[in-house]
Amino acid sequence: MIATPYRFGISEFTTQPWSFDEDVERYARLGVDTIEVVEAKLDPDRFAEQMQSIGKAGLAISGVQPSVRTFFSSRMKPDPQGLNDRITALRGSIERLSRYAPGVPFITNTGAHPTGDMADAMRVVGDKLGELAKVAADNGVLLALEPLNPSSVNIESAIWTIDQALEVIDRSGSETVGLCLDYWNIWQNADVAAQIARAGSRIFTVQASDWRTPHSFADRIVPGVGDLPLAELIRATRKTGYDLPYVVEVFSDNVPDSIYDLDLEQVVSDCKQGFAAAWAASET
Structure with a gap:
């Protein structure tokens, strides 16, 4: 196998039909x-x-996606409803899994503020991240906040x-x-x-996929075949x-040609090849 100048990862969301x-x-x-661990897949x-x-x-x-990863409720994970209950769940994930993933970022995002108040969401999440950071530090891990695409505003994110x-x-x-820097979300x-330059050393993990005009807020495609x-x-x-690693994270929910219906081993191979081609092009 030819060594690459980067570490290549796959998020378990990309192979949703497979077991952990x-x-x-x-x-x-x-x-x-x-591997980007999706806690919901664990037994x-x-x-x-x-x-x-x-x-x-x-x-x-490369990272952990906690079962409850948003501070406010979201479509993907509506329950528990209360802010404190959600923080308790996130804290539990950190305390439960951190010993197996030292130094790894636990990925979070804001969730959807119940009244759509972006300013309040940013204030509350910033304060709560500061409190939760003490728990993360005590357990030897990091927290990575992910801004989402506008298609997810007031659904998954503020x-x-x-x-x-x-x-x-x-x-x-x-x-x-x-920061969790997801190219699909911020491109x-x-x-x-x-903006990427301003983030600098605060980038804790990078996620990649490709874009077509989405059929749903969770419609991504394999790197190298989109816009x-x-x-x-x-x-x-x-x-x-x-x-740090570059992780392919593809969601393919509620779309007529979902990659989840394809040969997922071929999908993983295609993701590797597509990302490798983009990396080579980035050197020019």
């Missing part, structure tokens, strides 16, 4: 370097064994730009809190390369000195 155990075995066999009775199986398979962990996310991160007052931000300027975004990210 299938993800680990198949990612390793297909030459994936890292509550076997999670310790399953988390330990990752390293045994030769994979590293923020949609890198600069908005950085404002919330700054409000947290903690170096333990950084249409104004002056996106400059997203992936090479330009990778180039801007590399200029910041980012040297």
Whole structure:
């Protein structure tokens, strides 16, 4: 196998129909370097064994998607409803899984503010991230806030730009809190390369996929087959000195030609090839 100058990862959301155990075995066999763990795929009775199986398979962990990852309720995870209950659940995920993923970012986003009050959402989430950062630091992990695409505003998120996310991160007052940079979500931000540059060392994890005009808020495609300027975004990210994994995260829910209906081993291989081509193009 030819070594690449980056570490390539797959989010378990990309292979939603597979079980956690299938993800680990198949990612390793297909030459994936890292896995973005989706807690909802873990068996509550076997999670310790399953988390330990990752390293045994030769994979590293790039990030953790907690079962409850938004501060306010969201369409993907509407319950529990209360802010404090959601924070308690997120704290529980950190305390439960951090020992198996030291130094890894736990990915969060704001959720949808119940009245659509963006200013209040940014204030509340910034403050609560600051409190939760102490828990993360005590457990040896990080928190990564993800701004989502405008198609998710008031559904999954109250923020949609890198600069908005950085404002919330700054409000947290903690170096333990950084950015989850998902290209699908931010590629249409104004002056996106400059925003990536401002994020700099606060980028804790990067996610990639590709764009077509979506049929739903969760309609993404394999890197290299859509309209997203992936090479330009990778180039801007590399200029910041980012040297952590690049993770392909594809959602394909409620669409007529879902990748979840395809040969997922081929999908993973196509993701590897598409990202490799974009990386090569980023060097020109």
